[in-house]
Amino acid sequence: MNAPMDNLRSGLAHLADDVAAVDLRDRALRTSRRIGLRRTALTSALSLVLLGGAGVTAVAMTGGGGGGADPATTATASLAPPSPSAPPARPAVSGDYYFYREVGATKLELYVLRERYECGTPEPGKCEPDIRTEKLRTITHAADERCPGNSVTVSPDGRRVAWVVTADDPSGVSGDLMIADIQGGTAQQRGTRVMCGGTRALVWTPDSTRLYVGKLSNTATVGVVDAATGKFSAMEPKAWQEAETLATGPYQGTVHDGRLTVTKADGTVPRSVAYQPEHDTDVAVLAVSQDGRFASVSTGGGDPSRQLHVAAVIDMATGRPVGFPVGKVDRVWFLPDGSLVVGVPGDPDRLYRLNADGQVAAEIAVDRAELKNQMLPFQAAFG
Amino acid sequence: MVDSFAAEFESFVRHRSPALLRAAYLLTGDQHLAEDLVQSALARTHRSWRRLHDSGNAEAYTRKVMYHLQVAWWRRGKVAEVLPGELPERGRGGDHSGAAALKLSLRAALLKLSDKQRAVLVLRFFEDRTEAEAAEVLGVSVGTVKSQTNKALARLRALAPELSDLHAANGAAR
Incomplete structure (x- = not known):
């Protein structure tokens, strides 16, 4: 016979088996450092109080206030690292941000802003970013076409670019799939009646050899196009959706009937929280973090365009919007290590790298005159 | 050094x-x-690592901080709002459906308990701490641990009668 409560003990142990083991070392060290910096900032502020510098104190204390995230980093970045040791050097990070600029009614100029760090990793006050913008190719299209700008997509290896030009579809929602070398040269037609609307019309496979597309025909067709030959292979919608999602990350999300739901690409492990879009408009989930914890939701999605702005980033563990030290964000890219790159409304000339704790790790300023006051990048790739 | x-x-x-993480998962769900x-x-353990290293109490300190933080987070309302989806099954291929349902x-039921009730259950019946040890971790009296344990078990019975075989009798104090 079991001892009293042995069944409860085994039930709890069984339930605890559901948690997945994760490596928390780096996260713990980051949090430790943040606590140390905050304590140092507070100590400095208190010292100023003791010195009678009330006006200066108000400035010093600003670093510790406001918002869900702790913005103490920039004010104290030059301070000595906390004991017992500084975190080890992290692997080098880099970012390639792709922009386009409309030139007249018939041209798109592609650019890439390359972000690198001389010391390998963005650390405020320590590592200078090396920002260089390079002009890529020009895409020529018929006057006032919307398809090219909404569909242009660079392959993961950064070597090719694909877009759709409206051909014989008077509605302007589909056309010829064009693929070209990103540095220039003649574009090759690799498909017809390929749809160009939505937040991601064309999705490259991770090996940069094929593209997931939808085709406009008598019945909606989805499949994959071989980038070298143009051969189209139709797929079952469910398999296509899973594969297309996996090409961009392990999770997908939807907003429906007042609920934001995130699942794995195959539809399993659903996690749902209440979400009411502003003005009750249709909205889309623009991105989900690699661990499924955070989802960025668009502003009104009635316009079938990729140029949707982020209305909120939702923490799927609490259902609450995430606060950022840079204020409201307009564009969000989630990175595999939990860090983010964000753009903010009203400032298209600057992006911010945030570490996994939400702190600003680096600012990325657009350095090329032609791209000033243009749109935020349409795509980003991270190393 | x-x-x-x-x-x-x-x-x-x-x-x-x-x-x-196993204990934290039971605390947070x-x-x-x-x-x-x-x-x-x-992170807090890291801040005090030099002292903890000398005293050899790192794990006890970490667990104590964890329980105290959890109580503080509850007070701030940092609790998963709605998680209606199926739980991910990891490495439980042999699960019978009945066990999974339980x-x-x-x-x-655990998520419906109060903060302290859940904490005392995890300490007493998952970590297998005595009432005195649980009281020390939570910074409360032994009497509080006893009363919270009884209330937690009673609430479990009310919330989930199907779990009756999990708590056939109140645990005897150790």
Whole structure:
């Protein structure tokens, strides 16, 4: 016979088996450092109080206030690292941000802003970013076409670019799939009646050899196009959706009937929280973090365009919007290590790298005159 | 010496995180919140590592911080709002459906307990702490642990009668 409560003990142990083991070392060290910096900032502020510098104190204390995230980093970045040791050097990070600029009614100029760090990793006050913008190719299209700008997509290896030009579809929602070398040269037609609307019309496979597309025909067709030959292979919608999602990350999300739901690409492990879009408009989930914890939701999605702005980033563990030290964000890219790159409304000339704790790790300023006051990048790739 | 401390802390995190996460998962009912909780507790342990290293109480300190942080987070309302989806099954291929259903019921019932009730249950029946040890971790009296345990078990019976065989009798005090 079991001892009293042995069944409860085994039930709890069984339930605890559901948690997945994760490596928390780096996260713990980051949090430790943040606590140390905050304590140092507070100590400095208190010292100023003791010195009678009330006006200066108000400035010093600003670093510790406001918002869900702790913005103490920039004010104290030059301070000595906390004991017992500084975190080890992290692997080098880099970012390639792709922009386009409309030139007249018939041209798109592609650019890439390359972000690198001389010391390998963005650390405020320590590592200078090396920002260089390079002009890529020009895409020529018929006057006032919307398809090219909404569909242009660079392959993961950064070597090719694909877009759709409206051909014989008077509605302007589909056309010829064009693929070209990103540095220039003649574009090759690799498909017809390929749809160009939505937040991601064309999705490259991770090996940069094929593209997931939808085709406009008598019945909606989805499949994959071989980038070298143009051969189209139709797929079952469910398999296509899973594969297309996996090409961009392990999770997908939807907003429906007042609920934001995130699942794995195959539809399993659903996690749902209440979400009411502003003005009750249709909205889309623009991105989900690699661990499924955070989802960025668009502003009104009635316009079938990729140029949707982020209305909120939702923490799927609490259902609450995430606060950022840079204020409201307009564009969000989630990175595999939990860090983010964000753009903010009203400032298209600057992006911010945030570490996994939400702190600003680096600012990325657009350095090329032609791209000033243009749109935020349409795509980003991270190393 | 600094490198030695760093290596010892890294070893501590690597070896103790899985056990800490298991308890944190029972406290929070959520993978991400459990990670946050353990991460925060480990960060505070790191801040005090030199002292803890000398005293040899690192794990006890980390667990105590974890429980205290969890109570503080509850007070701030940092609890998973709605998680209606199926729980991910990891490595439980041999689960019978009945056992899986019981597990879901237990998880749901735990999430409806108060902060202290859940904490005393996890300490007493998952970590197998005595009432005195649980009282020390939570910073309350033994009498409070006893009363919270009784209330928690009674509430479990009311919330999930199907779990009756999990708590056939109140646990005897040790």
